[in-house]
Amino acid sequence: MNILRLERVVKSYGEFRAVDNVTFDIPKGVVFGMLGPNGAGKTSLIRIITSITKADSGQIWLDGEPIRSTHQSDIGYMPEERGLYKKMKVGEQLTYLARLKGLSAAQAREALSYWFKRLDIVDWWEKKVDELSKGMQQKVQFVATVLHKPKLLILDEPFSGLDPINANLIEAEIRELARQGTSIIFSTHRMEQVEEMCDHIVLINKGKNVLEGEVKEVKQRFKENLFSIGYNGQLPENLEDVGRFFTLKNNTNQRMTVQVADGGNTNEVLQYLIGKGVEIGSFNEILPSINEIFIRRVNETVGN
Amino acid sequence: MDKLWLIIQREYLTRVKKKSFIIITLLSPIIFVALFTIPVLVGLFAGKETKSLVVKDDSGVFVPPIDTSARATFTMSQEPLASLKATYKSTGFDGVLYIPALEPNGEKLKLSYFSEGQLSLSTVSYVENRVAEQLETKKIKEAGYSEAVIKNFKTAISIDQEELAFNEEGQLVETGKKNSAELATAIGFVSGFIIYIVLIFYGAMIMRSVMEEKTNRIVEVIISSVKPFQLMMGKILGVSAVGLTQMLIWMVMTFALSSMATAFLGMDTASMQTSMPVQQPDSAEMASQASMVFEALASQNWGYILPLFLFYFVGGYFIYASLFAAVGASMGDDMGESQSLSMVAMAPIILSIILISPVIENPTSALARWMSIFPLFSPVLMPARLAFEPPWWEVILSMVVLAGSAVFFVWLSGRIYRVGVLLYGKKATLKEMVKWTFSSE
Numbered sequence: 001m002n003i004l005r006l007e008r009v010v011k012s013y014g015e016f017r018a019v020d021n022v023t024f025d026i027p028k029g030v031v032f033g034m035l036g037p038n039g040a041g042k043t044s045l046i047r048i049i050t051s052i053t054k055a056d057s058g059q060i061w062l063d064g065e066p067i068r069s070t071h072q073s074d075i076g077y078m079p080e081e082r083g084l085y086k087k088m089k090v091g092e093q094l095t096y097l098a099r100l101k102g103l104s105a106a107q108a109r110e111a112l113s114y115w116f117k118r119l120d121i122v123d124w125w126e127k128k129v130d131e132l133s134k135g136m137q138q139k140v141q142f143v144a145t146v147l148h149k150p151k152l153l154i155l156d157e158p159f160s161g162l163d164p165i166n167a168n169l170i171e172a173e174i175r176e177l178a179r180q181g182t183s184i185i186f187s188t189h190r191m192e193q194v195e196e197m198c199d200h201i202v203l204i205n206k207g208k209n210v211l212e213g214e215v216k217e218v219k220q221r222f223k224e225n226l227f228s229i230g231y232n233g234q235l236p237e238n239l240e241d242v243g244r245f246f247t248l249k250n251n252t253n254q255r256m257t258v259q260v261a262d263g264g265n266t267n268e269v270l271q272y273l274i275g276k277g278v279e280i281g282s283f284n285e286i287l288p289s290i291n292e293i294f295i296r297r298v299n300e301t302v303g304n
Numbered sequence: 305m306d307k308l309w310l311i312i313q314r315e316y317l318t319r320v321k322k323k324s325f326i327i328i329t330l331l332s333p334i335i336f337v338a339l340f341t342i343p344v345l346v347g348l349f350a351g352k353e354t355k356s357l358v359v360k361d362d363s364g365v366f367v368p369p370i371d372t373s374a375r376a377t378f379t380m381s382q383e384p385l386a387s388l389k390a391t392y393k394s395t396g397f398d399g400v401l402y403i404p405a406l407e408p409n410g411e412k413l414k415l416s417y418f419s420e421g422q423l424s425l426s427t428v429s430y431v432e433n434r435v436a437e438q439l440e441t442k443k444i445k446e447a448g449y450s451e452a453v454i455k456n457f458k459t460a461i462s463i464d465q466e467e468l469a470f471n472e473e474g475q476l477v478e479t480g481k482k483n484s485a486e487l488a489t490a491i492g493f494v495s496g497f498i499i500y501i502v503l504i505f506y507g508a509m510i511m512r513s514v515m516e517e518k519t520n521r522i523v524e525v526i527i528s529s530v531k532p533f534q535l536m537m538g539k540i541l542g543v544s545a546v547g548l549t550q551m552l553i554w555m556v557m558t559f560a561l562s563s564m565a566t567a568f569l570g571m572d573t574a575s576m577q578t579s580m581p582v583q584q585p586d587s588a589e590m591a592s593q594a595s596m597v598f599e600a601l602a603s604q605n606w607g608y609i610l611p612l613f614l615f616y617f618v619g620g621y622f623i624y625a626s627l628f629a630a631v632g633a634s635m636g637d638d639m640g641e642s643q644s645l646s647m648v649a650m651a652p653i654i655l656s657i658i659l660i661s662p663v664i665e666n667p668t669s670a671l672a673r674w675m676s677i678f679p680l681f682s683p684v685l686m687p688a689r690l691a692f693e694p695p696w697w698e699v700i701l702s703m704v705v706l707a708g709s710a711v712f713f714v715w716l717s718g719r720i721y722r723v724g725v726l727l728y729g730k731k732a733t734l735k736e737m738v739k740w741t742f743s744s745e
Contacts, residue, residue, distance in 0.1 A: 013743075014739070051528075052524070052527050053726075077525070078525075079525060079528075081521040081524065081728065082521060083520040083522035084522055084525075086520065097525065097529070099310050100310060100311075100526065
């Protein structure tokens with residue numbers, strides 16, 4: 001079952017196609033990474049999902065229903081550009097934002113006291129936002145996003161501008177929400193976070209979906225049969241006829257990187273090396289990082 | 305609907321709970337009343353400048369008036385001017401007034417005043433008037449008229465306007481209704497200015513608030529919960545409630561304060577009357593003038609003027625509030641460079657207040673007619689004309705145009721607002737704003 005399904009979504013601003021025929025599914029309960037360079041159309045896509053703007057064409061389903069503006073209360077959205085009313089008190093402000101999402105005053109109070117206790121910010125209730133530090137404001141912003149227990153949480157660059165302590169804290173909260181079954185869209189161009197946190201990814205470039213799938217599967221799909229072999233002693237000189245099994249990409253510090261030939265087999269590689277008298281210390285497959293895949297795909301699509 | 309209500313509440317409560325709102329609201333009527341009361345009080349307690357002048361009169365006309373409470377007292381002297389100039393101070397005078405000999409058939413007479421200090425403007429005109437009066441009397445006497453005849457020369461004139469009406473058969477029907485050009489003018493100016501000030505003040509408040517939400521980036525969070533149009537309308541309605549609250553407080557306070565002030569001042573004007581009878585019309589005349597004003601005020605068709613005033617007020621508010629909201633949404637992050645954009649909303653309202661004078665001077669002219677139908681000007685100009693009773697078809701046409709335009713401007717601004725508020729960075733150009741109007745959501 002998918003929490004969100006996009007089908008041939010198109011959005012243009014004048015001549016410019018910000019979202020160009022995008023289709024993908026987001027399974028329920030996953031952390032879904034939406035990747036793309038700046039200006040790829042991620043924010044446009046998010047604004048369509050959150051009903052801030054309308055798509056020119058295409059269809060979107062949220063939890064099996066065609067999306068309408070009433071679904072806004074099922075979505076929690078933290079924009080990349082954070083913002084709060086500076087002169088408003090934290091408690092008052094969060095109550096207001098929660099009520100705009102359809103909570104009653106009592107529900108809002110209950111949700112707030114849960115989160116205030118959880119993040120240990122109970123004494124902020126009467127503080128004005130501009131009395132808080134930037135990191136503190138980000139915490140408040142995060143609470144505003146999750147207060148109404150959204151089915152789908154959309155976080156646009158959630159860690160930008162956060163110090164490491166707050167980043168860890170928010171990351172832990174995101175993981176906890178995911179564990180409880182909240183589906184999360186995580187929009188970013190920071191790849192190390194994607195590898196750490198995401199189960200699924202979609203890669204958007206120039207408004208198009210250029211790659212989509214489970215992180216593990218995508219890595220397999222893009223692997224180049226590279227292996228890292230650690231060895232002891234010296235490599236023998238006579239490795240000329242190696243081409244049948246692999247090509248040597250790199251060899252430094254008692255570690256070589258080899259690319260196994262198509263249709264080749266790792267056992268043959270090892271047998272060959274052992275036969276040559278190489279003392280093998282370690283043998284690992286090198287999977288491409290999401291970052292490498294990202295750059296490759298972006299460059300390929302730029303080429304088109 | 306619920307969400308709109310929440311937004312209205314927030315816009316209203318955050319404003320009326322602000323210290324600056326409370327201070328301005330409470331202080332304004334006090335300042336307003338003080339503006340009228342303080343000059344009177346100062347006049348009462350500080351007393352008036354009274355100069356004692358020694359007069360060297362070569363014309364032989366001048367007879368000092370016997371009035372003791374006036375701005376200047378005059379003492380005649382036969383000594384030569386040069387010695388008066390040297391001694392006026394030691395003999396206890398403030399200065400020397402020299403009246404030269406009259407030239408035959410002279411139309412002009414130049415007096416001289418010698419002193420260390422200056423005469424105030426009002427004392428100068430007091431002295432000039434006294435001399436002129438006496439000169440006039442002398443000339444008329446020389447022409448052979450008695451004093452009784454001279455008194456009769458002067459006639460106080462005023463025009464009493466009474467409105468006539470004709471029934472369907474074209475027969476005259478007396479209405480007994482008094483018209484007053486002065487009063488209609490006053491009502492016109494006051495109505496026009498009130499609307500002008502309110503539109504500018506609250507329009508700018510809305511513009512600032514939209515800009516703040518945009519530069520704060522909170523707007524994206526809000527419109528992921530509500531429609532941009534709801535946010536804009538909530539703001540417009542919330543601020544209008546703030547305005548109404550403020551005016552209500554002002555009306556109550558002004559009424560309370562001014563009745564206190566008149567109670568206090570009324571006593572003193574009565575006591576002042578006995579001490580300074582000169583130049584003051586006698587109290588019977590004043591009373592009759594006052595009763596005329598009240599009669600004219602009462603005969604104004606308030607049942608017609610007030611509801612229409614309210615209608616133009618509301619219509620103008622919606623047009624300008626939404627226009628200011630659209631401008632606020634189109635502003636960039638740099639408020640300085642965006643200032644020029646606010647002229648889009650400011651220019652028409654300023655033009656309308658410039659037009660108010662010619663319109664009131666000629667309330668039946670073509671300019672007055674068409675300008676008070678044009679919807680960007682009519683909120684200021686039609687109320688200014690109402691006391692002159694413009695033809696009913698003009699009023700109805702203007703109202704229909706205004707109502708239609710209010711709806712149109714709210715729609716138009718909603719379109720611009722919706723796009724503008726999400727575009728960060730640079731301010732928009734007018735061309736872009738037009739494009740946004742026709743873009744899809």
